[in-house]
Amino acid sequence: MSAALLARLREIVGDDRCLTREGELFAYECDGLTLSPKRPLAVVLPVSAEEVAAIVRACRALGASFVPRGAGTGLSGGAHATEGGILIECSRMNRILEIDAENRVAVVQPGVVNAELSAAVASLGLFYAPDPSSQQACTIGGNVAENSGGPHTLKYGTTTNHVLALEMVLPDGSVQRFGNRIGEGPGFDFVGAIVGSEGTLGIVTEATVRLTAIPQAVETLLVLFEDVVAACRAVGRIIRSGVVPAALEIVDRRTIEAVEASVYAAGLPTTAGAVLIVELDGLPVNLTGEIEAIRAACEAEHCQAIEIARDEAERKRFWRARKGAFGAMGRLAPDLYVHDAVVPRIHLPAILAKVCEICDRHRLKLANVFHAGDGNLHPNICFDRRDPDELARVMAAGKEILEACVAVGGVITGEHGVGVEKRDYMHLVFGAADLDPMMRLRDAFNPDGLCNPGKIIPTTRFCVESNPKARGYDAVPFE
Amino acid sequence: MTRIDDPIPAPPATTASDALACSPLAGRLFGEIHAATLDCVHCGLCLQSCPTYRATGRETSSPRGRIYLMRGHAEGRLDDPALLAEEAFLCLGCRACETACPSGVRYGEILEKTRAAVREAQPGGPLVRAIERFMLREVVPRRGRLGLLVGLLALAQRLGLMALAQRILPAPLAERARLLPRIPAAAERRRMPAFTPAIGPRRGRVALFEGCVMPEFFGRVNEAARLVLARAGWDVVVPERQGCCGALHAHAGDLERASELARHNVTVFDPMLAEGGIDAILVTSAGCSAALRELEHWIGSDGRALAGGVRDVLDFLAEVGAVDSVSGRAPALALAPIPRRVCYDDPCHLIHAQGIAAAPRRLLTAIPQLELVAHRNPEACCGAAGIYNLTHPEMAARVLAPKLDALEEATPEIVATANPGCAMQIAAGLAGRGSAARVAHPIELLEEASRGSTNGSGR
Numbered sequence: 001m002s003a004a005l006l007a008r009l010r011e012i013v014g015d016d017r018c019l020t021r022e023g024e025l026f027a028y029e030c031d032g033l034t035l036s037p038k039r040p041l042a043v044v045l046p047v048s049a050e051e052v053a054a055i056v057r058a059c060r061a062l063g064a065s066f067v068p069r070g071a072g073t074g075l076s077g078g079a080h081a082t083e084g085g086i087l088i089e090c091s092r093m094n095r096i097l098e099i100d101a102e103n104r105v106a107v108v109q110p111g112v113v114n115a116e117l118s119a120a121v122a123s124l125g126l127f128y129a130p131d132p133s134s135q136q137a138c139t140i141g142g143n144v145a146e147n148s149g150g151p152h153t154l155k156y157g158t159t160t161n162h163v164l165a166l167e168m169v170l171p172d173g174s175v176q177r178f179g180n181r182i183g184e185g186p187g188f189d190f191v192g193a194i195v196g197s198e199g200t201l202g203i204v205t206e207a208t209v210r211l212t213a214i215p216q217a218v219e220t221l222l223v224l225f226e227d228v229v230a231a232c233r234a235v236g237r238i239i240r241s242g243v244v245p246a247a248l249e250i251v252d253r254r255t256i257e258a259v260e261a262s263v264y265a266a267g268l269p270t271t272a273g274a275v276l277i278v279e280l281d282g283l284p285v286n287l288t289g290e291i292e293a294i295r296a297a298c299e300a301e302h303c304q305a306i307e308i309a310r311d312e313a314e315r316k317r318f319w320r321a322r323k324g325a326f327g328a329m330g331r332l333a334p335d336l337y338v339h340d341a342v343v344p345r346i347h348l349p350a351i352l353a354k355v356c357e358i359c360d361r362h363r364l365k366l367a368n369v370f371h372a373g374d375g376n377l378h379p380n381i382c383f384d385r386r387d388p389d390e391l392a393r394v395m396a397a398g399k400e401i402l403e404a405c406v407a408v409g410g411v412i413t414g415e416h417g418v419g420v421e422k423r424d425y426m427h428l429v430f431g432a433a434d435l436d437p438m439m440r441l442r443d444a445f446n447p448d449g450l451c452n453p454g455k456i457i458p459t460t461r462f463c464v465e466s467n468p469k470a471r472g473y474d475a476v477p478f479e
Numbered sequence: 480m481t482r483i484d485d486p487i488p489a490p491p492a493t494t495a496s497d498a499l500a501c502s503p504l505a506g507r508l509f510g511e512i513h514a515a516t517l518d519c520v521h522c523g524l525c526l527q528s529c530p531t532y533r534a535t536g537r538e539t540s541s542p543r544g545r546i547y548l549m550r551g552h553a554e555g556r557l558d559d560p561a562l563l564a565e566e567a568f569l570c571l572g573c574r575a576c577e578t579a580c581p582s583g584v585r586y587g588e589i590l591e592k593t594r595a596a597v598r599e600a601q602p603g604g605p606l607v608r609a610i611e612r613f614m615l616r617e618v619v620p621r622r623g624r625l626g627l628l629v630g631l632l633a634l635a636q637r638l639g640l641m642a643l644a645q646r647i648l649p650a651p652l653a654e655r656a657r658l659l660p661r662i663p664a665a666a667e668r669r670r671m672p673a674f675t676p677a678i679g680p681r682r683g684r685v686a687l688f689e690g691c692v693m694p695e696f697f698g699r700v701n702e703a704a705r706l707v708l709a710r711a712g713w714d715v716v717v718p719e720r721q722g723c724c725g726a727l728h729a730h731a732g733d734l735e736r737a738s739e740l741a742r743h744n745v746t747v748f749d750p751m752l753a754e755g756g757i758d759a760i761l762v763t764s765a766g767c768s769a770a771l772r773e774l775e776h777w778i779g780s781d782g783r784a785l786a787g788g789v790r791d792v793l794d795f796l797a798e799v800g801a802v803d804s805v806s807g808r809a810p811a812l813a814l815a816p817i818p819r820r821v822c823y824d825d826p827c828h829l830i831h832a833q834g835i836a837a838a839p840r841r842l843l844t845a846i847p848q849l850e851l852v853a854h855r856n857p858e859a860c861c862g863a864a865g866i867y868n869l870t871h872p873e874m875a876a877r878v879l880a881p882k883l884d885a886l887e888e889a890t891p892e893i894v895a896t897a898n899p900g901c902a903m904q905i906a907a908g909l910a911g912r913g914s915a916a917r918v919a920h921p922i923e924l925l926e927e928a929s930r931g932s933t934n935g936s937g938r
Contacts (some may be wrong), residue, residue, distance in 0.1 A: 023562035026551050027544040034521050073523040091536030243569045262581045277811025327522035334517035
């Protein structure tokens with residue numbers, strides 16, 4: 001089968017865009033999640049929806065699975081291939097097809113890089129609001145699949161709030177359009193269902209997205225606290241004050257030290273236990289009062305100091321530092337496992353204390369950098385995958401963290417997706433009655449399960465599959 | 480039914496002898512190179528900074544992918560070294576990924592060492608590589624031989640033989656011949672004076688590093704540096720025994736020859752530095768200064784003193800107050816107007832390898848009436864990359880195209896850049912598009928503007 005499939009794929013995209021050499025498949029064995037790699041049978045790089053559709057039809061005809069991939073920056077393994085499956089790499093579909101400034105809409109191919117879209121419309125006074133930390137590399141197609149967020153989600157919402165219409169190759173190889181550029185339409189909200197479906201419903205080949213006006217004024221404050229827990233309490237106070245900041249991010253000392261040692265150094269203070277980054281934007285007339293409200297809230301939680309970015313250049317440096325934080329932790333250890341749980345904000349201080357306790361108990365190096373305003377934790381656990389004992393402790397601590405979050409009404413992922421990485425934690429938040437409609441939706445699009453199999457949902461219709469214990473084996477990496 | 484994936488098995492190679500048992504290449508990659516690859520956490524922030532990834536969209540042609548291949552081979556998880564060999568040389572070595580990498584992967588260093596390991600594990604190869612190796616080993620670093628060759632080329636150009644050659648040679652060779660700039664007159668290729676005294680009050684003494692290609696093709700740039708430094712109050716010495724820096728050899732995977740050349744330069748410059756005879760060794764070619772400042776990668780602590788003494792000439796001039804008042808002292812140079820529209824284009828080996836971006840722009844904006852125009856693509860590689868445009872002409876042209884687009888949009892009269900390879904590549908590209916813009920080194924513009932200046936006359 002595989003020889004016939006490869007021959008067909010070569011016919012569709014040509015030899016130079018069909019990669020099958022040992023090293024090529026090796027380099028594509030994982031995305032931003034380096035655990036649990038899988039080598040595909042081939043990697044194809046289509047340049048059009050027609051080619052994607054032809055690839056999908058070829059795979060389907062021969063019963064091969066296929067997985068879409070953007071820049072491979074995802075952290076839950078959503079773009080991991082299945083063994084022997086085809087990886088459809090969308091990096092070559094990277095054209096901005098249309099910019100409609102009057103209607104504040106852009107039409108893009110899936111491989112357009114998030115930050116490059118914002119750069120392309122900046123001269124029109126516009127930007128694309130969802131800003132995942134990997135935005136200088138990640139693609140709009142990947143953002144649609146994962147419903148990506150970012151620091152500014154607090155005010156601007158996640159990807160789903162910014163996608164108006166999609167063109168998608170369905171798993172049967174047909175090309176369909178969903179939604180429209182007005183963003184309103186009668187009938188079912190298919191776009192809403194597709195955004196965040198992690199490539200399990202089909203392969204997005206074009207996205208029509210909303211553009212947002214660049215705010216007239218922006219102020220960025222750095223508030224220094226003795227520790228992360230105190231910073232979390234201040235977040236609660238700020239929200240209660242009624243101000244809606246554009247972003248509320250917490251960065252702890254270990255993270256700051258890593259970033260300040262890197263090319264993204266921005267002069268973030270290394271003296272504080274934690275820094276709360278508060279960004280306010282809107283009309284200039286409003287910001288003065290909002291700054292005072294932030295100051296009062298933070299002082300009530302005994303902040304050590306408040307600094308305000310002096311100019312646009314310094315502000316940009318702060319954000320580059322914040323967004324380089326994940327990668328900067330490579331300075332601490334060869335591997336990094338970042339969790340993505342969300343808890344109701346009121347529980348943030350207690351959960352952060354608990355997360356620190358869990359990692360201390362497992363003798364793990366923890367760094368926190370997260371979207372505090374959304375209650376979206378990112379405990380980064382630094383480790384070396386070559387040490388099996390440490391890997392086991394990382395997995396154990398991760399499980400305890402997620403259970404603690406779920407116990408206070410939280411969920412297991414905020415923006416990184418479920419992928420393969422959190423698939424087996426789905427049972428923590430969903431029972432069979434919840435999973436069943438999800439599976440039925442997926443099967444309506446993807447009846448033979450060849451499109452990105454093994455992601456998000458456990459594959460049997462019985463929830464037993466999502467509980468590793470019930471399947472009778474204990475040593476699983478993500479338990 | 481999908482099963483939960485097992486953790487990856489422990490890689491077979493966890494010690495150097497394990498690695499060597501896997502393959503000779505694994506053994507060569509294991510220690511230092513492997514350890515450096517572990518700094519990469521696979522975040523991907525480097526991807527879009529990489530010209531070959533942007534051109535191909537392939538993970539294997541990205542920094543992250545190449546590092547993953549290096550690691551895979553070092554750990555004995557890959558058998559066929561051909562892909563790593565191709566990718567290590569398809570990489571331009573522009574090191575833009577280092578400017579993007581939050582984790583501080585020492586990419587340029589491990590790339591050079593990987594190239595050397597690949598070459599050692601697979602000696603020989605096609606005729607082109609043998610010629611390349613002969614040229615690099617036996618011609619480039621030997622001033623007499625290189626001078627003779629360049630003299631012959633100059634003669635061929637003047638007799639119209641090159642134009643003929645371009646018509647009769649097969650296309651790939653003709654394309655390479657087209658990149659060759661018009662070779663300067665013999666007068667510009669003469670040796671520089673060994674000593675040039677400061678004009679006006681003396682600020683100190685510096686050595687000028689000439690390089691191998693620079694004196695033959697860009698003698699006027701070194702000459703401009705000599706004049707500007709003297710006008711700015713610096714005695715300039717040009718040690719006769721100095722040699723090629725070895726950067727081209729290291730980029731080609733010949734670390735052995737690069738190290739020999741480095742050691743020779745150490746014997747020339749270290750005594751001068753030790754005696755306090757010179758304050759700095761100044762370089763006009765970004766590729767050379769980057770290599771010299773990182774000599775420790777090749778020859779360890781033996782290279783420390785020389786590496787510490789080397790400075791890019793523009794960075795040095797900006798810092799010592801050539802055009803600005805520094806600690807109450809008037810600018811060293813008086814500058815006459817140059818009413819031209821200028822784009823500055825960052826050589827990778829200045830901006831990415833040395834972090835120098837502001838100094839050249841500061842010097843240019845100090846020239847009255849010179850209009851420094853930003854363009855969209857200043858920090859991306861132009862595709863020259865040492866001799867890359869000769870070894871990989873097709874990719875070099877693809878990498879250059881976006882820069883030419885950006886330059887056409889900005890409509891400069893002069894494109895200023897500070898590296899010989901970039902100057903040739905951009906000039907050939909602009910000429911190919913029928914652009915009238917000329918290419919100059921910033922120091923040439925500074926020289927033009929400072930004629931009639933003596934130290935301290937700039938107020």
